[in-house]
Structures are given as structure tokens and as C-alpha cells.
Amino acid sequence: MTNYILKRVGMSLLTLLLIVFVLFVLVRIMPGNPFPSERMNAEQIANKRAELGLDKPVPVQFWDYLVKLLQGDFGRGTSLYNGAPIKTVLSGAVSNSFRIGGLAILIGTAVGLLLGITAALNRGKFLDGFCTVFSILGVCVPSYVFLIFLQYYFSYRIPFFPYFFDINRFAFSAVLPALSLSLFTMSTVARFTRNEMVEVMDSDYVRLAESKGIYGPRLVRRHVLRNALIPIVTVLAPLIVDLLTGSLVVEKIYGINGIGKLMVDAITGEGVDYNYVLALGILYSALYIGIMLVVDILYGILDPRIRVTAKGD
Numbered sequence: 001m002t003n004y005i006l007k008r009v010g011m012s013l014l015t016l017l018l019i020v021f022v023l024f025v026l027v028r029i030m031p032g033n034p035f036p037s038e039r040m041n042a043e044q045i046a047n048k049r050a051e052l053g054l055d056k057p058v059p060v061q062f063w064d065y066l067v068k069l070l071q072g073d074f075g076r077g078t079s080l081y082n083g084a085p086i087k088t089v090l091s092g093a094v095s096n097s098f099r100i101g102g103l104a105i106l107i108g109t110a111v112g113l114l115l116g117i118t119a120a121l122n123r124g125k126f127l128d129g130f131c132t133v134f135s136i137l138g139v140c141v142p143s144y145v146f147l148i149f150l151q152y153y154f155s156y157r158i159p160f161f162p163y164f165f166d167i168n169r170f171a172f173s174a175v176l177p178a179l180s181l182s183l184f185t186m187s188t189v190a191r192f193t194r195n196e197m198v199e200v201m202d203s204d205y206v207r208l209a210e211s212k213g214i215y216g217p218r219l220v221r222r223h224v225l226r227n228a229l230i231p232i233v234t235v236l237a238p239l240i241v242d243l244l245t246g247s248l249v250v251e252k253i254y255g256i257n258g259i260g261k262l263m264v265d266a267i268t269g270e271g272v273d274y275n276y277v278l279a280l281g282i283l284y285s286a287l288y289i290g291i292m293l294v295v296d297i298l299y300g301i302l303d304p305r306i307r308v309t310a311k312g313d
Contacts, residue, residue, distance in 0.1 A: 008296045012289050019285045020069070024062050027278045048078070074279040080266060086279050089262070094283070097251070097258035099170070101243035103178040108185030108243075109236065115186070116193025123198060131190055138187025144249040147180035151254075164255040177254050181247055185239045192235050230299065237295045241288045259283070 049055050053064060068075060074086035081089050119131035154176065155163040165173045251260040259280060266276035 005297055008293055012293045016286060016289050020282055023278055023281045027274045028058055075275050077273050077275050080273045080276055086275060093257055093259050093262045096256055098244055100174045100178050103174055104181035104243045105240055108182035109189055112186040112189025113193055115190035119194040120197035135187040135191040138183045143180045143183055143247055144253055146183050147250055147253060150176045150180060177250055180250060181243055188235060192232050196231055233295055233298050237291045241291050244287060245284055
């Protein structure tokens with residue numbers, strides 16, 4: 001198992017390094033001007049490029065950037081926030097997106113598992129049909145539409161939650177966006193849990209367990225749910241990354257200063273801030289690779305066959 005984990009960690013680090021290089025090159029060859037040309041003349045732009053090291057050859061720029069990146073330094077912006085350090089700006093955006101996204105993950109996963117288990121245990125009955133219809137609606141309705149619905153009823157008609165995000169009232173402000181973001185995760189987890197549990201319950205080893213007198217919650221916990229969780233973990237991985245990095249539209253509508261809004265501002269500002277685009281691209285990639293690494297390790301915990309294979313390696 002140790003060799004299995006070390007191999008996965010090594011592959012993840014190499015993959016991330018390759019992605020950083022590709023992103024760096026793509027950002028450098030992107031069209032557009034990283035500086036607000038309306039407020040800067042050609043000489044000022046040239047001085048700014050020299051100050052940021054953009055006049056050096058691309059391999060030299062990449063090496064300098066990589067050395068700083070390993071020290072946790074993403075550099076400075078070219079047009080956003082008056083050239084403030086990206087690390088400082090990013091920390092606030094990451095904090096907002098991660099806290100709201102984490103709440104959405106908890107709500108979506110918990111409710112989704114509950115709905116999926118309920119539907120599977122009541123196969124062919126009313127509860128099964130209700131959970132199935134809910135799952136279809138949750139996948140079809142965009143999260144921002146659900147957010148607008150929640151804003152109308154719980155911020156306008158019943159003014160309980162703030163209409164826009166207020167960092168001073170974070171607990172109340174996070175409820176509506178977290179609920180809207182959790183809808184897709186909730187529906188996806190419920191659908192996959194129901195389908196996987198139905199398939200597992202029809203398997204031979206579950207029938208064997210029933211013949212030995214194992215029924216009810218004990219059967220579900222020890223034999224059904226454990227085996228059904230393996231594909232569900234795979235489905236959850238990209239959903240977790242999406243929720244942690246925020247939704248572009250939801251953050252824009254609700255006025256959340258998160259990662260999604262920061263990406264939109266970096267692309268649509270006076271000048272395309274390549275450094276923010278690069279930093280956010282690296283952050284997205286690192287999160288995705290990290291989550292998939294955790295999924296690989298969880299496979300080894302949930303599936304004994306992987307542990308046996310790892311020992312054989």
C-alpha cells in the first residue's frame with residue numbers, strides 16, 4: 001500500500017509540473033495587452049514589462065516563476081488591484097470560495113446519500129419515484145436559477161437572508177449560495193447512490209449475506225453501502241473541485257469575492273491580467289490533481305483488491 005501511495009504522489013507531482021509549464025507558455029502567447037493601454041504610453045508599458053521580467057526569454061521567465069512558485073509567491077498583478085501581491089488577494093478569495101464550497105459539499109453529499117439510500121431501499125415505490133424526479137430536476141436546473149429563486153423568496157419576500165453577500169454576516173450570507181451550489185451535487189450523488197445500491201443489492205454476495213441472517217441496517221452498512229461508495233467517490237471528485245473553486249455565475253450574482261469572480265475580473269478587466277489567470281489556472285489544476293490523489297488512496301481503503309495489487313507491486 002505504501003508503494004501504491006508513493007507512486008500516485010510522484011505521478012501527481014510530475015503531472016502538476018507539466019501543467020504549470022503548459023499554462024505558463026499558453027499565457028505568454030495569449031493575445032491581448034496585460035496593461036491598461038488607455039492609461040499608459042509605450043514607454044511606461046516597456047518599463048513595466050522590464051520590471052516584471054516579461055522582456056526576458058520565455059525559458060528564463062519560466063524558471064524564475066517556478067522558483068518563486070515553490071516559495072509560495074505567485075508574483076504581482078499587471079492591472080488588477082494596483083499590482084498588489086497575488087498571494088494576498090488570492091488568500092481572501094480562496095477563503096470565501098472554500099468556506100461556501102465546503103458547506104455546499106457537506107449539504108449536497110449528506111442529502112444526496114440520504115435520498116439515494118431511501119430510493120434504493122424503496123425501489124419501485126413512491127419514495128423511489130420522488131427521489132428520481134428530484135434528481136432529474138436538480139441536474140437540469142442551473143445553480144444560478146435556483147439561487148435567484150432562493151433570493152426572491154428568502155431575501156425579498158421573506159427578508160431573512162441578505163440579498164447580497166456580506167462578509168460581516170458570513171454565516172447567513174453563505175446559506176443561499178451554498179444551497180444553490182449543492183443542488184447539482186445533491187442530485188448527482190442521489191442518482192448514483194440509488195443506481196449503485198440497487199445493483200449491489202442484486203449481487204450474489206448480498207444474497208449470501210441475507211441467507212446467513214444479515215438484514216436491515218447492518219446489511220446496508222457492511223455489505224451494500226461500502227461497495228456502492230467506490231463509484232460514488234469517483235463522481236464526487238470533480239464536483240468537489242467545482243464547488244471549492246466556486247461558480248462564476250453564482251459568485252457574480254450574489255456578489256461574492258471568490259475565485260470565480262476573480263477569474264472573471266482578470267479576463268474582462270481593462271487589461272487581461274495574465275498573472276492572475278496563470279495563478280488561478282495553477283490553483284484549479286493543483287486542486288483537481290490533489291482531489292484525484294485522495295480518490296486513488298480512498299480506492300485502496302474501500303476496495304481490498306487494490307490493496308492486494310499494491311502488495312504484489
